[in-house]
Amino acid sequence: MTAPEPVSKSLSVNNPSSANSSNNSATGLDKLLELTKEDMSRINDLILAEAHSSVDMIPKLAKHLIDSGGKRIRPMLTCATARLCGYQGLDHIPLATSIEFLHTATLLHDDVVDESDMRRGKKTARLLWGNQASVLVGDYLLGQSFKIMVSVGSLEALKILSNASAIIAEGEVMQLAATNNPEISEDDYMAVINSKTAALFVAAAELGAVVSNRPEKERDALKQYGENLGIVFQLVDDALDYHGKAAELGKDVGDDFREGKITLPVILAYQQGTDQEQKFWQKTLGEGNIEENDLQQAIDLTTKYATHEETMARARNFGEKARISLEIFPDNQWKDALLHVVDFCIERGN
Amino acid sequence: MTAPEPVSKSLSVNNPSSANSSNNSATGLDKLLELTKEDMSRINDLILAEAHSSVDMIPKLAKHLIDSGGKRIRPMLTCATARLCGYQGLDHIPLATSIEFLHTATLLHDDVVDESDMRRGKKTARLLWGNQASVLVGDYLLGQSFKIMVSVGSLEALKILSNASAIIAEGEVMQLAATNNPEISEDDYMAVINSKTAALFVAAAELGAVVSNRPEKERDALKQYGENLGIVFQLVDDALDYHGKAAELGKDVGDDFREGKITLPVILAYQQGTDQEQKFWQKTLGEGNIEENDLQQAIDLTTKYATHEETMARARNFGEKARISLEIFPDNQWKDALLHVVDFCIERGN
Numbered sequence: 001m002t003a004p005e006p007v008s009k010s011l012s013v014n015n016p017s018s019a020n021s022s023n024n025s026a027t028g029l030d031k032l033l034e035l036t037k038e039d040m041s042r043i044n045d046l047i048l049a050e051a052h053s054s055v056d057m058i059p060k061l062a063k064h065l066i067d068s069g070g071k072r073i074r075p076m077l078t079c080a081t082a083r084l085c086g087y088q089g090l091d092h093i094p095l096a097t098s099i100e101f102l103h104t105a106t107l108l109h110d111d112v113v114d115e116s117d118m119r120r121g122k123k124t125a126r127l128l129w130g131n132q133a134s135v136l137v138g139d140y141l142l143g144q145s146f147k148i149m150v151s152v153g154s155l156e157a158l159k160i161l162s163n164a165s166a167i168i169a170e171g172e173v174m175q176l177a178a179t180n181n182p183e184i185s186e187d188d189y190m191a192v193i194n195s196k197t198a199a200l201f202v203a204a205a206e207l208g209a210v211v212s213n214r215p216e217k218e219r220d221a222l223k224q225y226g227e228n229l230g231i232v233f234q235l236v237d238d239a240l241d242y243h244g245k246a247a248e249l250g251k252d253v254g255d256d257f258r259e260g261k262i263t264l265p266v267i268l269a270y271q272q273g274t275d276q277e278q279k280f281w282q283k284t285l286g287e288g289n290i291e292e293n294d295l296q297q298a299i300d301l302t303t304k305y306a307t308h309e310e311t312m313a314r315a316r317n318f319g320e321k322a323r324i325s326l327e328i329f330p331d332n333q334w335k336d337a338l339l340h341v342v343d344f345c346i347e348r349g350n
Numbered sequence: 351m352t353a354p355e356p357v358s359k360s361l362s363v364n365n366p367s368s369a370n371s372s373n374n375s376a377t378g379l380d381k382l383l384e385l386t387k388e389d390m391s392r393i394n395d396l397i398l399a400e401a402h403s404s405v406d407m408i409p410k411l412a413k414h415l416i417d418s419g420g421k422r423i424r425p426m427l428t429c430a431t432a433r434l435c436g437y438q439g440l441d442h443i444p445l446a447t448s449i450e451f452l453h454t455a456t457l458l459h460d461d462v463v464d465e466s467d468m469r470r471g472k473k474t475a476r477l478l479w480g481n482q483a484s485v486l487v488g489d490y491l492l493g494q495s496f497k498i499m500v501s502v503g504s505l506e507a508l509k510i511l512s513n514a515s516a517i518i519a520e521g522e523v524m525q526l527a528a529t530n531n532p533e534i535s536e537d538d539y540m541a542v543i544n545s546k547t548a549a550l551f552v553a554a555a556e557l558g559a560v561v562s563n564r565p566e567k568e569r570d571a572l573k574q575y576g577e578n579l580g581i582v583f584q585l586v587d588d589a590l591d592y593h594g595k596a597a598e599l600g601k602d603v604g605d606d607f608r609e610g611k612i613t614l615p616v617i618l619a620y621q622q623g624t625d626q627e628q629k630f631w632q633k634t635l636g637e638g639n640i641e642e643n644d645l646q647q648a649i650d651l652t653t654k655y656a657t658h659e660e661t662m663a664r665a666r667n668f669g670e671k672a673r674i675s676l677e678i679f680p681d682n683q684w685k686d687a688l689l690h691v692v693d694f695c696i697e698r699g700n
Contacts, residue, residue, distance in 0.1 A: 143516030166493030
């Protein structure tokens with residue numbers, strides 16, 4: 001599953017004024033939330049308008065996801081990178097909205113594929129309205145996403161977004177093919193998360209430079225930032241699945257384990273594991289034969305080999321790369337906010 | 351389900367030279383097949399190239415559908431309308447390919463939603479590789495469809511295609527909402543088939559005028575042609591589900607009945623039915639309580655009220671509208687071929 005955004009009421013986009021700067025997490029997303037408040041309000045309006053349809057089921061399902069507490073980090077990235085590049089127009093609003101629609105469609109389909117019952121602490125759309133509606137409304141949101149981006153009239157932006165949509169789907173298929181195989185290599189795992197998660201972060205960040213007509217160098221820097229941030233995001237999410245708290249995750253600890261999903265904490269534990277431990281991973285993740293205490297044993301094995309810490313160390317490394325990629329930009333509040341997003345993502349996992 | 355194309359070896363696109371002009375069906379698709387042979391060969395190459403991916407599962411599933419005997423009537427329409435408009439270039443090739451990808455993605459998702467086991471006389475991808483792979487590979491094909499159309503660089507074409515993709519998905523959701531409700535009106539049914547089937551025929555035909563930069567009047571005429579032909583196509587398919595032969599359908603007679611799908615032959619029989627007959631439709635289609643002889647009884651009821659004939663009469667009426675819409679074009683082999691497509695679609699149902 002694509003990493004869901006953590007649920008945190010104090011960080012709700014729908015009410016950014018409630019972000020409490022005396023809170024420890026104030027150094028995280030709050031700066032970005034405050035700076036993009038006006039843009040995100042425009043995006044919110046556009047999301048609501050474009051999720052509309054005379055076919056009842058569509059706005060019902062779409063709103064369920066839209067209202068479910070996602071922080072809209074991807075469209076915020078487009079807003080922030082556009083402003084970082086000095087953009088004064090409004091073309092980034094529909095582009096950021098189409099990014100969020102693309103993401104929302106992916107979540108709907110992900111939940112069907114993963115047979116997930118919970119997302120962001122709420123029942124999934126597929127549990128409430130069925131798999132059929134989730135597949136079709138996901139397709140509708142993809143179509144709307146596509147319509148919105150076409151409306152901007154930028155072929156450059158369209159290339160980026162169409163490319164991202166194919167790469168994301170390819171990553172999801174790669175992940176499906178790797179399900180139940182704890183022997184996959186770290187390289188294969190990285191290829192999956194690069195495609196299924198980082199690709200949309202890359203597109204979101206790159207669009208900021210594209211709407212601003214900035215030179216290749218800045219565009220590349222923002223792509224690097226997006227890619228590394230996206231990897232951090234997914235690594236932390238994968239680490240939390242074994243060592244997080246349900247309230248932070250917005251889903252249950254062990255979901256990846258139950259779904260037979262092979263993530264870095266498992267790959268690292270498998271590689272270092274004894275024969276008996278490898279057999280355990282094969283039985284549980286490989287064959288889907290999961291008994292009552294197996295999740296605890298999985299957690300114990302990731303603890304034994306400190307794979308949570310190792311996964312977080314990689315995340316910090318990618319986070320550093322994300323930070324470095326912004327060095328070519330002048331210091332200002334936007335750059336500062338984008339740097340803090342990296343901290344925010346990493347701190348979730350600590 | 352979106353109307354599948356009939357299976358007929360003599361009409362195979364992959365081997366159009368086998369089309370036998372002494373055959374009765376030679377007045378149907380054969381003219382179009384012969385005329386578009388070169389263009390369709392280019393499209394075939396592009397389809398194979400763009401269905402490629404290093405992720406094994408993607409070309410495997412895509413090829414299963416691509417090779418399964420669909421006649422590619424939609425991309426052929428784009429080729430023929432472009433040539434009818436005097437177009438000499440090659441931009442219609444990728445556009446027609448993206449139309450076929452969009453259609454193929456819809457079929458993959460349709461089969462998941464309908465829980466279909468057979469399509470065009472072959473096992474469905476979802477039966478062979480599972481629903482999960484079908485959903486995700488469908489998304490990949492949507493992404494590829496989108497990439498291909500962006501590569502042409504025509505914002506006008508992108509508007510048409512993005513719009514069509516949202517309308518098709520909306521139609522599929524409408525159909526899902528109407529499932530199991532034999533009381534839906536004929537208007538609602540027409541709205542469903544206009545969206546889920548005719549919209550892509552409209553786009554396919556309109557693109558011919560768009561790549562050729564033809565005036566509004568010709569563009570509108572081709573849209574009318576596409577819309578009416580698409581409606582014919584779906585009406586005939588719905589009629590055949592109760593009175594066709596499995597070999598012609600490429601699926602089993604009664605699939606719509608078993609899936610609780612409400613189509614015109616049922617709506618007309620329900621409207622004229624006695625209380626007891628309406629109760630029969632409610633029990634079978636409404637509640638999904640289908641016993642051994644119920645399909646035969648359903649067929650008998652559509653026979654009693656001649657709803658097959660009535661559905662075909664509507665189809666002929668829409669076919670006539672499709673023909674009339676081409677009157678503004680000069681007589682030539684392309685127009686002739688497009689007129690014969692209408693006959694071909696209607697003759698399937700007779």
